[in-house]
Every structure is written in structure tokens, then in C-alpha cells.
Amino acid sequence: MAASIRRSRISRISESFKIAISEIWRQTPGKAALVLFILLVAMAVIAVVTITPDFLVKWESASYWEDNPVVVPPCWVNSLGYKTAKTAQIYFTTPSSMEVSESEVRYIYTYNYTLDVNEAPKDLYVKAEVPLLCEEGVFKAPTIRVTVERPDGIVVLAWDMVIEPGKTGENVTLTCGSLLSAKTSKETFRLAEVTSAIMDKYNITVPTEIAGTNETYVITANSIMRTTIRTELENKYLTILSVFVKPISYKISLNRNTTTLEVFSKQINNLKTTFLDLGINIVLRDKIIEALDYAANNITWVINNINTVTYTDYLIAMNNAYENLNNVNKLALAASAPVDVRSSVDDLTKTLGKFIEVATTTPSLIQPEIVFDVLQGDYRVNVTITYYGVKNPPRALSAKIGIIVKGGCYGILGTADKGVDIATVVLYGTPIALAIGFATAVASVFIGVIAGIVSGYYGGFIDEAIQRTVDVLGNIPLLPILIIVGSVAQRTFTGEAKSLYIILTYIGILIIFGWGGTAITVRAMTLSIKEEPYIEAAKALGASNTRIIFKHILPQVLIYAAAVLVFNVPGAIITEAGLSVLGLRHGWPTWGSVLSSARAENRFDVWWWILPPGLMLSLTSLTFVLLGLAIERIVEPRLRTL
Amino acid sequence: MSEVQVYKPVLDKQTKLVVNGLKVYFPLRKSFVEVLMRKPRLYVRAVDGVSFDVKDGEVFALAGESGCGKTTTGKAVLKLVETTSGSTYYLPSRGIMESNPYYALYKKVSEYGHIDLQGIPDKLFKPLRRDIQMIWQDPYGSLNPRRTIFEILSEALEIHGVGSTKSEREDIVAKALEEVKLTPASEFMYRYPHMLSGGQRQRVGIARALILKPSLIVADEPVSMLDVSIRAEILQLMMELKKIHGLTYIFITHDLALARYISNRIAIMYLGKIVELGDARRVIENPYHPYTKALVEAIPEPNPERRHVIKEPSIKGEVPSPINVPTGCRFHPRCVALDQHPELEELCKKKEPPLIEIEPGRYVACWLYTKK
Ligand SMILES: Nc1ncnc2c1ncn2[C@@H]1O[C@H](COP(=O)(O)OP(=O)(O)O)[C@@H](O)[C@H]1O
Ligand code: SF4
Numbered sequence A: 001m002a003a004s005i006r007r008s009r010i011s012r013i014s015e016s017f018k019i020a021i022s023e024i025w026r027q028t029p030g031k032a033a034l035v036l037f038i039l040l041v042a043m044a045v046i047a048v049v050t051i052t053p054d055f056l057v058k059w060e061s062a063s064y065w066e067d068n069p070v071v072v073p074p075c076w077v078n079s080l081g082y083k084t085a086k087t088a089q090i091y092f093t094t095p096s097s098m099e100v101s102e103s104e105v106r107y108i109y110t111y112n113y114t115l116d117v118n119e120a121p122k123d124l125y126v127k128a129e130v131p132l133l134c135e136e137g138v139f140k141a142p143t144i145r146v147t148v149e150r151p152d153g154i155v156v157l158a159w160d161m162v163i164e165p166g167k168t169g170e171n172v173t174l175t176c177g178s179l180l181s182a183k184t185s186k187e188t189f190r191l192a193e194v195t196s197a198i199m200d201k202y203n204i205t206v207p208t209e210i211a212g213t214n215e216t217y218v219i220t221a222n223s224i225m226r227t228t229i230r231t232e233l234e235n236k237y238l239t240i241l242s243v244f245v246k247p248i249s250y251k252i253s254l255n256r257n258t259t260t261l262e263v264f265s266k267q268i269n270n271l272k273t274t275f276l277d278l279g280i281n282i283v284l285r286d287k288i289i290e291a292l293d294y295a296a297n298n299i300t301w302v303i304n305n306i307n308t309v310t311y312t313d314y315l316i317a318m319n320n321a322y323e324n325l326n327n328v329n330k331l332a333l334a335a336s337a338p339v340d341v342r343s344s345v346d347d348l349t350k351t352l353g354k355f356i357e358v359a360t361t362t363p364s365l366i367q368p369e370i371v372f373d374v375l376q377g378d379y380r381v382n383v384t385i386t387y388y389g390v391k392n393p394p395r396a397l398s399a400k401i402g403i404i405v406k407g408g409c410y411g412i413l414g415t416a417d418k419g420v421d422i423a424t425v426v427l428y429g430t431p432i433a434l435a436i437g438f439a440t441a442v443a444s445v446f447i448g449v450i451a452g453i454v455s456g457y458y459g460g461f462i463d464e465a466i467q468r469t470v471d472v473l474g475n476i477p478l479l480p481i482l483i484i485v486g487s488v489a490q491r492t493f494t495g496e497a498k499s500l501y502i503i504l505t506y507i508g509i510l511i512i513f514g515w516g517g518t519a520i521t522v523r524a525m526t527l528s529i530k531e532e533p534y535i536e537a538a539k540a541l542g543a544s545n546t547r548i549i550f551k552h553i554l555p556q557v558l559i560y561a562a563a564v565l566v567f568n569v570p571g572a573i574i575t576e577a578g579l580s581v582l583g584l585r586h587g588w589p590t591w592g593s594v595l596s597s598a599r600a601e602n603r604f605d606v607w608w609w610i611l612p613p614g615l616m617l618s619l620t621s622l623t624f625v626l627l628g629l630a631i632e633r634i635v636e637p638r639l640r641t642l
Numbered sequence B: 001m002s003e004v005q006v007y008k009p010v011l012d013k014q015t016k017l018v019v020n021g022l023k024v025y026f027p028l029r030k031s032f033v034e035v036l037m038r039k040p041r042l043y044v045r046a047v048d049g050v051s052f053d054v055k056d057g058e059v060f061a062l063a064g065e066s067g068c069g070k071t072t073t074g075k076a077v078l079k080l081v082e083t084t085s086g087s088t089y090y091l092p093s094r095g096i097m098e099s100n101p102y103y104a105l106y107k108k109v110s111e112y113g114h115i116d117l118q119g120i121p122d123k124l125f126k127p128l129r130r131d132i133q134m135i136w137q138d139p140y141g142s143l144n145p146r147r148t149i150f151e152i153l154s155e156a157l158e159i160h161g162v163g164s165t166k167s168e169r170e171d172i173v174a175k176a177l178e179e180v181k182l183t184p185a186s187e188f189m190y191r192y193p194h195m196l197s198g199g200q201r202q203r204v205g206i207a208r209a210l211i212l213k214p215s216l217i218v219a220d221e222p223v224s225m226l227d228v229s230i231r232a233e234i235l236q237l238m239m240e241l242k243k244i245h246g247l248t249y250i251f252i253t254h255d256l257a258l259a260r261y262i263s264n265r266i267a268i269m270y271l272g273k274i275v276e277l278g279d280a281r282r283v284i285e286n287p288y289h290p291y292t293k294a295l296v297e298a299i300p301e302p303n304p305e306r307r308h309v310i311k312e313p314s315i316k317g318e319v320p321s322p323i324n325v326p327t328g329c330r331f332h333p334r335c336v337a338l339d340q341h342p343e344l345e346e347l348c349k350k351k352e353p354p355l356i357e358i359e360p361g362r363y364v365a366c367w368l369y370t371k372k
């Protein structure tokens, strides 16, 4: 009979746990706390299951995130009115198509990238890991060609290279065709070709009323225009922009400022006066005067027709003037004109020559102005891997090809500096935060409970000692201690486990300074429980002190301790975050470290960098405070009516 | 004129317990200022020299107003409070001693096997706890509200290693519950105290005291906190159990009517001292000490016709604090007899009256009866 009612201890504990949970669930804040808590735990579990062992070490290195755009918002902001290009990180293990001919075999990987906003991606490149094909003991390395076919049909060749086989037989891994780094490796990404193709495609030429009709000068004018636009693209925008832009309007004008021309004309006239005053051979002098007149007339003609003159006519006139001045130079030498006069003729000739040279190589006369806009539509990225002289090419090439387009947004929470994916760090920060919080709370509550019970139950000297220790600890300001010990720890610890040791140091200090409050309350509880008649009754039965502590005092203290523990969890998490933001970093991916990097980069304006870790900290605190309140209401029946 | 017979507890074959010159002083905590001023430590003289003997199988009542030190005396017998001086000699029941591994270590103070309880260390006293048990005044506070009745009762079994398995203990607990008429026992066993009435709780308290099969029980006002209607049941149960198990009771009460009904002998206590001791019926029907007289007169008159008679108050003032016990006879500030015998004033105020025999088996501590 008795046995049928008997229940095992475990089932009773699980039953009271169930009752506690349902008690919590009955309260509105308790419900919210449980939901939030389950979410947190779920995040922590996902993180622990998916985290790779090297993440803790490598997450702060730029190379770990190299394929991510840097400091970009999450992609859902586009639905809030932001205009950002999407980011693509596509990895192929099988080619999209394969072409076999007698002499070569081509494996082609194709990816269509749709650009539907007015913002160009920040970079585009291909990460290739290609095998060397071995035939008759000879390793064949492929060539890799990366092209981007624009929506308007222009095909940009971003990369075309023969792979140098590294160690025999091993796959070759390389990054090819980065449009961003094309600026420093012009031989791989031919910007000139792209601009030319765009000019051709959109019929951008120097108009005849500007250029004139002389073929050479027309070519010169157009070449100046293209060089100028290219330089402008290179300097003003990122190079990559040229792959994603089209011209929407342009204006090419001729410099119609005559100041320089008037200076030339005045100096020629001055020379004329000088020569007329010189007592040199009359015939030569007349020839000199005539040549000077020709030169002056040509320049004057340009000045007079400056509003209608073409580039061709401008330069022909200037060349005429130059030829005549050259003549004057020779004649003056023949007439043994004074040295100072001859050198001024020579100077003027050289200046004019320089003027012409500048006018034919720089945009000093031909002044193009082009307005570009982003070209929206489907871009097709083709990666072609070609092997030559392979007789039995494999159907499935064991190459790994990644096509990376760095857009203006990333993932669900965006990125921080170095391309750090905030969502990943926030996720992986969850178990660390919970571990820090729980380790600190459990340890300090554990110590507090033991100290409190010993203090209250045994009294006397040990009580006095514990209470004075609590007083002393309670009067030492915690933050300065943390800062001092934290910076010492940063300098002292080295090696692989440095981060762990620094965090453990923080936890240790928080524990040392954290148990006092619990000890005081538990002591008070113990003092009052100790005086309960049932304790004396137990003593009358012969119960030992240990028995009274474990069977009568501890169970009551533990329920209170559970509430305190839950209240204490967020404290440690927030302290860790605070220390990180203050610069006492440990190196693990915590919420505090994300905030800390924002501070280090002085980027508090980047909301997607600040809000996620900040919200996680607040939500975690909220969770545990609500949970603590709910538990407290169960523990403290007087509060239940509230 | 023969010498006056000052009371001395008898230590013979029938004596279950002797309490001799028991004093329990509780030191008061000194305040910081008092420590600085080097004030002497003050004491609550809860029990201030109490002697009595309890015969095997009797009900010995300890009576007196609340605060006079009855409970403390009872606790001192169970060694739950530290005694300042005095001794308690106890004759353990035979069954307990046979199974006690330490038996040879006890200091015997009589040829019958009485043991000096005050002199022995806790370790030696623990086996004796099985033999001396207590029923507590407060049926609410004396049961841990967080433990089931089974846990409360089996705690004693666990402590003393009675019953090796849980089911064995369950059987013992069930029997104990049946003995105190909490049936069906299997139903009560897994209830919590708050699910029980006061009377049922006190039955649990009795079962807890009895579960180790003791021979001496200190019952500290076991019915004073219960409804009047169920007091009789509980007392009857206690008397029944006494008969079945051959128990000896030290019955602490402030209710003289109850003491007369239940006990063989009675000791009246006032401010930590016994002022009168003797056969319960005789003491209550014919009290000698002015304090006993006052107590007896305060018993509500059972005859309703005489209730309206307003009696002369036979006591004055309030109980003084046990910290400042009056000099001489500690009852003198309240004694109405002293007013009628002014010739005794000097004596009563200066000298403490001894407990002397004035009739065979009747002892009183009052100068009125002490022929010089
Ligand atoms: N643990 C203690 N510390 C200090 N004083 C006590 C303690 N226990 C009892 N007292 C005091 O001793 C006196 C006697 O108490 P008690 O034995 O409980 O009286 P009774 O049971 O007769 O009512 C009272 O004045 C009480 O205040
Ligand atoms: S000794 Fe004196 S004061 Fe004390 S009770 Fe007797 S008569 Fe009263």
C-alpha cells in the first residue's frame, strides 16, 4: 500500500521542477522570460554545434572575412528604402558547361549577377582551386580566364592567365581577376579596353565642330578624351565602377581661353621691334621680320576666330607659328644677332613647342566632361578553365570555383570592419556570454551560500571573520580593480589560451567581489531558520549539524539562491562587455568585443554595428531579470498578491 | 524541635531521573558601549537551582506561569541547552543500554545504573536520545513545513540507523502513525504539515517522540496551543501510550487543573525555582505556598453557580524579569502573605527560603512554614 504511493526522489524533483516552470509560466513576465530564455539557449546551442575550433582565434583577422564587404548594412535594409547592391559568394564544385575540341578542353562556370540598384558592387573576383591534369606522367596546368558580360553586351576581360604549377600534382589555389585590385595590376584588368569599349558602344567621340577634319588631330583629340576619362574614372571613382557604369551624358569642349595666345602674340611683336632696331644684314633682317609676321598672324587668326576654331585649325595655326619661329631662330644665327636676342627667340620657340605638345597629349585644349551612371541589369560572370593537349579530359573537374561579388549589404546583420559578419559574432557570442554569466553567478552564489550558512549557523569567530571580509570586499571599488587586473592580465598571459585566461581572470575577480551580498542574506536566513522550533526538534532526535544544514537549512536557502543566481547572471555579462568597450579586450568573439571594435574604429554612427550586440546585452539582462522576478514570486509567497 | 528537612532528590531503584541543583543562565549580549564601560555581563537566570526526582512510570508535572523556566528545565534534561551548573542523573531503559556500544564508558553514579548526563560528551549522549524524547508545545513550528510527514518521522530512524531500507522505515512510520490514530497511515505519510489540522499535527509530534521507543518523555505543554475541544483526545492518547509502552512523563503545563487530572506529583516553579513540590492532588487541593495558593485560586471555577463570586486577589504586581531576580524570597514583591505577616519581612527580603519538608512528601519554600 505504502509502496504504491511511494515515489522516487528523482521523479519528485522533476515534478517540483515542472511545478516551478508552470508557476513561472503563469505570470506574464515569467512567460516572456521563459520564451526569451529558450531563444537564448537555442542560439547558444546552435552556436556550440556549428562553431569551428579556429573561429575563436581567427575571427579578428581580416583574411577570415576577406570575401565580405566592409562595414555594410544588412540586406533587408533595401526594403526600408536603402539602395544597396547585393553580395554574392557563390561556390561551384561542378562546371556549368564543358567544351571539348581537339587541342583543348574548356570548363566554364557561369554566374548571373543582377544589379537592380543604383550602386555598383565594391569588388568582383574569383577564387579558384584548380587541379593539374596528369597525362602520361606530365602535369598540365590550365589557363584561367574571367570575363564579365555586361547587360549592354560589352565583355570585360578581368583575368587571363596561365597557371604556374606549384608543387607537382597539388591543386593550385589563387584569387583571380579582382576588379578592385586591377588598379595595381593593369596587365590583368585592362581598363583602357573597357573605357574604349564603352566609348565605342555609346558612340562617344569628339564632335567634328570641335575636332575639325584632320585625321591625325581627330585621333589625337579622341585619344586625349579617352585617356582623360579613364584617368578620371581611376582617380575619382574606384576602378571597378567602370565595369558597372554607362555614360548618360557628355560634353566635349575646346579651351577657348586666349590669354596664353595673347602673350605669345605680344612677345612675337616685341621680337619684331628688337630686330628692327638691330644693325644686322638687311636681307636676313627682312626675312626674320617676315617670319615673325607669319607667326604672329597665325596666332592672331586663332585669337580672332577663337569662338569657332576647331582643334585641327587651332593646332595647324600653332604649328605654323612654331615653324616660323624655328625659322627665325636659324636666320638670327646666320645674321649673327646678339646672343641675348637669339636666346629670347629660342626661349619663345621652346615655349610654343611645349604648348603644342601639351595640347596634343593632355586635356589642356580638348576638355571632356562625361556623366556616368550605374548600369543596371544582368551581369554574367564567366570563369573559363582551359587545359591544352589533354586527350582524356575528366567529365567532372575537381575544381572549386568561387565567384565573389562584394555588394553594399551583407547577411542578416551586416558587417563591421574587416568584413566581420556581425550576425555570426553575435550568435557565437551567446554561449560565451551565458557561460561567463552562469560561471560567475553559480560560483559566487555557491560561495555566498556556503559562507552565509557557515556564518549564520556556527556564529562566533568564523562569523565575525566572514562578515568583516564581506565588509572589506564591499568597500573596495570594483571597476578600478578590474581595470588594473585586466590590463596586467593582458600583458601577463601569452600563447593560445590567452583569451581564456583573461576571461577567467575577470570571472575570478567578479566571483571574489560577488559573493558578499548572497552571504549576508543567507546568513540572515540561516539565523532565522536556526531558531525555528523544528530545528530544535531535530536536535532532540539527535540530528548532527551537517544533517540540520543539509536537510533543513540548505533546501530553503537554495530556492532563494536560485533567484539570486538568476539575477546575478547578466551582471557578469555586462561587466565583460563594459571592460571590452573600455579597451580591456580578451580576443574572443563576444558582444562586448563587437562594441569595442566599433569604439576603436570610432564608428558609433553605424547602427547595425552597435545595435545587435547592444540589444543582445539588454535582452539577456531583461530575460534574467524577468526570470528572477518570476522565481522570486514563487519563493516569496508574500509577493504573489502583487 | 527536630531539624528541618531540606529537600534532597531521592536516587533509588525506582528513580528514573534526578535533577539536582540545575542552573541555566543565558548570557545577555553586551552592547558596544557596555563593553567599553566594562559593565559586568548580565544573565537571564531561566533556571536557578532546581532539584527534583522523577519516578519510573509516573507523570511528573512541572507547573508555573509562563516564563518561569519550565521549558528550559525540560530542554536541559535533553541537553538542548547548556547548563550553568547542577547535574542530571538518568536511568536508561534496559533495552537501550544493551545495544549501546559505549555502555562501559558512562560514569555510573548509582548501583542501579544511573548515568550522569551532564558530564558526558555529545557522542555518548546520542544513543541516549533514543530513550529521552520531547513532545513540543507548538505543533505548527515544530514540524518542518517543507518536509512530508514521512520525512519528518523517518528522520529519527535515519539518524539512529533504525530500519535499513526505505520500505522498512515506511513500515515503522506507518505503525507509528497508526499508534497515534492517524489512519490510513499511507495517506498521511506523504502529506505536508500544512495539510493537517493542529490536532493531527500534534499527533505527528507525538509519533515522532515515540518512534524511537523512548522511556522518558518531556511533554512541553502539549495541548496548550490546541483547540480546547481536542485537548482531551490528545491527553487521552498520551495516557494510553504511556500505559502501552510504560512511559515516564515530565509533563510541563501552566494549567493546574490539567496537572491535577493527569499527574502523580507536581513541582510548582516560580522565576526559575521550585517553590512547592508534592503529590499533585494534595498540592492543588491544599496548597501551602502563597504562590501556589494564588495559582490555584486562579483556576476557573467549574461550578457555574459560584463563578460570580469575586475573590480577593491573592497576588499582586507582575512577574519580575529573570535578569534581576529579587533578593531573599524571589516571590516577596508579590506576596500577599507577607503583608499579613510583617514580622517576616526582614527575613523574606534578605534570605532565600529553602525547600523543606513540612509534611511527608510535601515540600515548600517559604519562611511561613519554616520554624526557626
Ligand atoms: N535561548 C534563550 N536565551 C535567552 N533567554 C532565554 C532563552 N530561552 C529562554 N529564555 C528566557 O528564560 C526564561 C524562561 O523561559 P522558559 O523556560 O521558556 O519558560 P516557560 O517554559 O516556563 O514559559 C524566560 O524569561 C525566557 O525569556
Ligand atoms: S518566604 Fe516570605 S515572601 Fe516568600 S512566599 Fe513565603 S512569605 Fe511570601
Ligand SMILES: [Mg+2]
Pocket (backbone or CB within 6 Å): B067, B070, B071, B072, B137, B220
Ligand atoms: Mg514554555
